[in-house]
Structure formats: structure tokens, C-alpha cells
Amino acid sequence: EPGGCFEQASSTNYPNIMILSYLSSSNAADPALVAKTQGVLDKGYKLLTGYETKQKGYEWFGSAPAHEALTAYGLMEFADMSKVHDVDAQMVARTADWLMSRRDGKGGFLRSSGAADSFGRAAEDTTNAYIMWALAEGKRTKGLDSELAAQRKLGGATADPYLLALASNTALLAAPTAADSGAMVKRLANMQGKDGSFAGAKQSITMSGGESLHIETTAFAVLALIKASPNNE
Numbered sequence: 001e002p003g004g005c006f007e008q009a010s011s012t013n014y015p016n017i018m019i020l021s022y023l024s025s026s027n028a029a030d031p032a033l034v035a036k037t038q039g040v041l042d043k044g045y046k047l048l049t050g051y052e053t054k055q056k057g058y059e060w061f062g063s064a065p066a067h068e069a070l071t072a073y074g075l076m077e078f079a080d081m082s083k084v085h086d087v088d089a090q091m092v093a094r095t096a097d098w099l100m101s102r103r104d105g106k107g108g109f110l111r112s113s114g115a116a117d118s119f120g121r122a123a124e125d126t127t128n129a130y131i132m133w134a135l136a137e138g139k140r141t142k143g144l145d146s147e148l149a150a151q152r153k154l155g156g157a158t159a160d161p162y163l164l165a166l167a168s169n170t171a172l173l174a175a176p177t178a179a180d181s182g183a184m185v186k187r188l189a190n191m192q193g194k195d196g197s198f199a200g201a202k203q204s205i206t207m208s209g210g211e212s213l214h215i216e217t218t219a220f221a222v223l224a225l226i227k228a229s230p231n232n233e
Helices: 006-024 031-049 068-081 089-101 124-137 145-157 161-174 179-189 210-228
Strands: none
Touching: 006 031, 006 068, 031 068, 068 089, 068 124, 089 124, 124 145, 124 161, 145 161, 145 179, 161 179, 161 210, 179 210
């Protein structure tokens, strides 16, 4: 059952999205279980959309100003939710528009000073890379030429696997056959350890550390490698 602020509600709502997606892919799924999951997901959707601020964009409790990184997370969550649940397309569009209105004119994004715990305190390069990945996943990269160029530059220079994974995911979504997209993925693959993981990241968007940062970095890297594989498998 979802409850709490946007971040807390998402911690149950997002898994419910994945569960429903899995159940919907199988004819053997219990109809009663699917219906129950749909009902819980509907509660989560209504709770989350209640945190949209008056100026648009999302904040933990809906208070202005909205938060860029949290809004980017929400954009991806709503995009995934739309595959298994009715989502207001106009709300998603204005959420993406608000994010794009936060461009700083230098290839990145302005950042609200607010934060909840550690989420919201990530450095500029981490925040920019995460927002661009979210917009790319939402197919919202039109007109973001300077921002995409900044991510290509980051992907060609950074030695941080977390940043490189984010930049690679964005590049593969925006320009999957471009030479620099392929070059990023090769650099990323070369960072993989013998155990299959990607170690050495400085921080994540939520400022996770230790094993959590290790897992998150590896997950983002695997997503990029999947996108780059010939059969997307």
C-alpha cells in the first residue's frame, strides 16, 4: 500500500508497476491478484499526482518550488506506469515541459536548493546526466541539442562508471547508431570488473553509498549494454 511523500510512495508504487507488468505478460496470472494490484496502483497514482506543485513539476509534499531530480524520477515512473495503468498524458507532457524549462543555457539544468535527506544533494554533473536520461527515456529530447552535446562530452571524458552509464543510456536513446554512442558503450564495457560489476562511482542521484551505490551503478551500466546489444537482449 503506497503512503507518505512522493519518494516514499514511489518506493511501493514503482515495484507495483513492475509486478503488474510481469503479471500482465502471463496468461497464467491470477485475475484476482491482477485486479488487486491494479487497485493498489490506482491509489499510488492518485497519491503521487497530488504532489504536483502549483508551478508544475513535483516536490516531496507538493510545495513549491518543484525539484528537478525528483521530477525527473517521477517522469520515468509515470512513463512506466502508462504501460499498465491509465496516466494523464497532459500531466506527463507538462511535467516534461517544466523540466525542459529549467535548462540553464549551458547544456545543463538549474537546481532547486531543497532536498529530502540525501536525495537532491547530488553534484551538478550527476543531476544533469540523470535528468537527461529521464527525458530521453520519455522520448523528450527534441530541441535539447546543447544538452545532448554536453552528455556526449561527458561520456567521452568521464572515468566515473555511474556518469558514463547515464550518458550512454541517453546517447543510445537519442542516437542509437551514432559513432560516439558506440564509443561510450565500449568505454563503459571496459570498466566492468571480473565479477561483472561496475565499481568506482563517486555518487548517485540519491547520494547512495557502499553496496547500494555499487548495485545502482551496475544496474545502469547493464541497461546501457542491453540497449547497445544487437538484438536488444
